[in-house]
Structure formats: C-alpha cells, structure tokens
Amino acid sequence: MVALLIRAERSFLILCALGLAGLIVWWAALTYSAWSTGLLLEQVHALASERDDALAVNQRLQETARKGVELEKKLALTRAEPSENVELTASKPVVLVPDSPTLLMNDPEQKTDGVPVTGSIRQRKKRKAAGG
Helix, strand or coil: CHHHHHHHHHHHHHHHHHHHHHHHHHHHHHHHHHHHHHHHHHHHHHHHHHHHHHHHHHHHHHHHHHHHHHHHHHHHHHCCCCCCCCCCHHHCCCCCCCCHHHHHHHCCCCEECCEECCCCCCCCCCCCCCCC
C-alpha cells in the first residue's frame, strides 16, 4: 500500500509539473501576443499618418493640375485668330547681340592698346597700305 501511495504521489507531482509548465507557456504566449499587437498598432498608426500625408500631397497636385488645365483653357480663348490683324512676336525679326566672350572667340586678334587680347606679349607688325 505504501508503494501505491508513493507511485500515486509521484504521478501527482508529475501531473502538477506538467500543468505548471503548460500554464507558463500559455502566459508567455499571451504576453508575446499582447506585445506584438502593440508593435502592430504602432506600425498601423505610422502608416496611417504617411497615408494622410500622401493624400494631402496628392490633393495639392490635383489642384495644381486643375489650375493648369484652367489656365490652358484661358490661353486658348485669348489666343489671336490668324485672320485678325494682330502683330505676333514671332513675325518680328530677331537680332542677336553677341556677348563679350562670343566677340573674343570670333576675333581673337582684337587689340586693346597695342596688346592682343589673346595674352601674347609680341607686338604685331603694322601692315603697309598696298598700292600706295
């Protein structure tokens, strides 16, 4: 009978140990689930704020595009008809005024006070008038 009690007690202790291990695993799983849910909530809030920012930018871009279309319509309405006697800027002759680097590139031997602009220090020989 004593052997039966010892055997029953050992089985009871093993059962209690397994129950305690199961309870620890269950609490650990519950804690991990709650922790990961908190992280997911943070990510959802971050994504929601990014989405709101993107929607605001999209709305501004659509407004800008709408204004551009309206301006194009206004320009189309205000364009002069070819039959009208309006002088267009494209019909005016274009006169190009070269800037100083362009002038120097076209005439590298241009002199200023007897010294060429190219930077050489040699004096140029003066040409004699032909036929004369």
